[in-house]
Amino acid sequence: MIFLVQGLAGMFMLLYYSPLPDQAYSSTAYVFKNVPLGQLIETLHLYGAYAMILLAFMHLMRNYFANVHKKPRELMWVAGMLLGFVVLGFGLTGYLLPWTVVSKSATDVAIGMLGLLPGQLSGLVKFLMTGSGSDAALLRRFVTIHTVVLPAAFLSLFGIKFYLFETHESAYIPAFVKDHFNEVEWFPKVFLYLAMIGGVLVSVLLAVSALFPFSLPPQYTPEAAASYVSQPEWYFLWMYQVLKFSFFEGPGIYLGLGVITLFFVLLILLPFYDRGKERKLGSRPFFTTIGVLIIAELITLTIWGYLTPGQVIPDLQAVTVVGGVAVVVFGLSWLVFRRRREARASPSGGGALAKVLITPFAHMRLTGVFVLLLIVASVTLASLTNCLFGQCSGQVPLVPSAILFIISVCSMTLITRSLGAAYERSARV
Amino acid sequence: MTSTDSEGVRNLISVLLLCFVVAAAVYLWFVNLFSGQRTFGILLSAVLLAFSMLIYSYRTPRYKEMSKRLLMLGYLALAILLFLGIAVSLGYPA
Numbered sequence: 001m002i003f004l005v006q007g008l009a010g011m012f013m014l015l016y017y018s019p020l021p022d023q024a025y026s027s028t029a030y031v032f033k034n035v036p037l038g039q040l041i042e043t044l045h046l047y048g049a050y051a052m053i054l055l056a057f058m059h060l061m062r063n064y065f066a067n068v069h070k071k072p073r074e075l076m077w078v079a080g081m082l083l084g085f086v087v088l089g090f091g092l093t094g095y096l097l098p099w100t101v102v103s104k105s106a107t108d109v110a111i112g113m114l115g116l117l118p119g120q121l122s123g124l125v126k127f128l129m130t131g132s133g134s135d136a137a138l139l140r141r142f143v144t145i146h147t148v149v150l151p152a153a154f155l156s157l158f159g160i161k162f163y164l165f166e167t168h169e170s171a172y173i174p175a176f177v178k179d180h181f182n183e184v185e186w187f188p189k190v191f192l193y194l195a196m197i198g199g200v201l202v203s204v205l206l207a208v209s210a211l212f213p214f215s216l217p218p219q220y221t222p223e224a225a226a227s228y229v230s231q232p233e234w235y236f237l238w239m240y241q242v243l244k245f246s247f248f249e250g251p252g253i254y255l256g257l258g259v260i261t262l263f264f265v266l267l268i269l270l271p272f273y274d275r276g277k278e279r280k281l282g283s284r285p286f287f288t289t290i291g292v293l294i295i296a297e298l299i300t301l302t303i304w305g306y307l308t309p310g311q312v313i314p315d316l317q318a319v320t321v322v323g324g325v326a327v328v329v330f331g332l333s334w335l336v337f338r339r340r341r342e343a344r345a346s347p348s349g350g351g352a353l354a355k356v357l358i359t360p361f362a363h364m365r366l367t368g369v370f371v372l373l374l375i376v377a378s379v380t381l382a383s384l385t386n387c388l389f390g391q392c393s394g395q396v397p398l399v400p401s402a403i404l405f406i407i408s409v410c411s412m413t414l415i416t417r418s419l420g421a422a423y424e425r426s427a428r429v
Numbered sequence: 430m431t432s433t434d435s436e437g438v439r440n441l442i443s444v445l446l447l448c449f450v451v452a453a454a455v456y457l458w459f460v461n462l463f464s465g466q467r468t469f470g471i472l473l474s475a476v477l478l479a480f481s482m483l484i485y486s487y488r489t490p491r492y493k494e495m496s497k498r499l500l501m502l503g504y505l506a507l508a509i510l511l512f513l514g515i516a517v518s519l520g521y522p523a
Contacts, residue, residue: 037462040470199478202474207513213467
């Protein structure tokens with residue numbers, strides 16, 4: 001539904017857009033100032049892109065935890081991952097089109113990274129993305145990729161995913177209702193369901209776009225760019241933050257890019273090495289912990305990147321923050337899974353704590369509070385180490401960070417303890 | 430009537446939502462699309478939400494009770510959107 005809205009808004013904007021470096025900004029500004037509903041539609045397109053990326057990530061993690069990537073749905077997972085890259089590609093290419101100082105500087109950073117690819121690959125990818133290398137060729141390529149190549153790739157991959165879904169059916173259907181599954185008609189039942197969910201999503205997007213309209217940043221000029229600290233959009237910030245670690249500076253950047261590439265390759269190939277038949281979260285401590293760790297690290301790196309624009313991160317600080325988050329996640333995971341094992345071993349049955357933390361869909365509120373506390377702990381840890389290493393950003397000072405960190409860790413421990421005690425009391429009664 | 434399960438309540442909900450959708454759509458027709466972009470966006474958002482609630486009411490089978498919590502949440506969101514629409518059309522926040 002959001003893709004449909006994006007397509008319609010994009011087509012509307014293309015009516016006015018001129019893909020030339022000296023006209024791109026003015027044609028976008030024209031829509032903002034002189035076209036009926038212009039600002040609303042431009043804002044809707046931008047926030048729609050954010051929503052698509054966020055929903056794609058949430059869908060990815062939900063599928064990871066629900067273990068729907070297992071046999072026979074391996075190719076569905078791969079198609080979904082490729083769809084995710086296409087959505088990120090939409091973000092990267094669309095960001096440049098208004099030709100603002102913010103968007104051009106961020107794109108220059110991304111194109112600079114293409115030059116780091118090995119050997120002939122760098123030249124080939126650079127040629128495909130930027131053409132002859134001039135501003136005009138770059139803009140023309142990005143417009144073509146954004147409006148022709150990526151929509152075609154998106155629709156093809158969506159078609160493949162949809163076909164595979166129809167072939168293998170949903171992974172959530174219990175065996176006893178499987179016989180009735182095919183009786184649910186696409187029209188009107190599924191169609192109405194999709195219209196209802198889509199209506200709510202677009203309604204939220206419209207309200208946010210109307211309440212917080214986007215203002216166009218200044219036009220790109222080399223002089224304006226020289227005084228601007230380039231920073232990518234929020235969905236690329238975590239990668240950018242990783243590459244700002246001082247051990248990835250200079251020749252180490254190849255290692256940094258290698259780590260990021262390895263992360264994506266491992267994620268794509270997940271169904272081919274995670275071959276176990278067990279699907280329950282609680283029975284897969286390793287993969288569950290890794291999933292939580294991915295979420296915690298991505299959120300921490302994104303917020304940390306936002307707080308430290310353009311700063312190189314010292315080695316010790318990077319290890320402290322990334323390692324600190326890992327220690328917190330692994331510690332909590334060990335606590336939960338140990339209690340779960342004890343509860344299973346006891347004659348009275350399963351533990352309340354394990355149930356609360358391992359079955360997130362059954363205990364939304366408590367899981368939500370726990371995840372929120374985990375995020376607060378991770379972010380305050382990042383900001384604390386920033387201050388300890390003399391790089392206080394001024395936005396999150398030392399004392400409040402320390403207090404928040406202590407409060408969040410204590411709250412997590414208290415929730416854990418009180419739930420365990422409550423369970424033991426109820427078991428005794 | 431104590432339950433939303435009753436046919437009367439269900440019909441009343443649908444008629445009220447339909448009236449709201451029609452009234453808002455008529456109002457939207459007269460909004461200035463240059464100066465009233467934000468009002469237009471908020472009201473269109475309210476119309477879409479009301480339309481989604483109508484679909485919810487239509488697709489819930491007759492033998493099944495509609496979720497009171499979801500309905501209340503929807504009405505609350507509609508009230509907030511209406512309030513925001515009025516505030517924005519009066520120039521708040523600037």
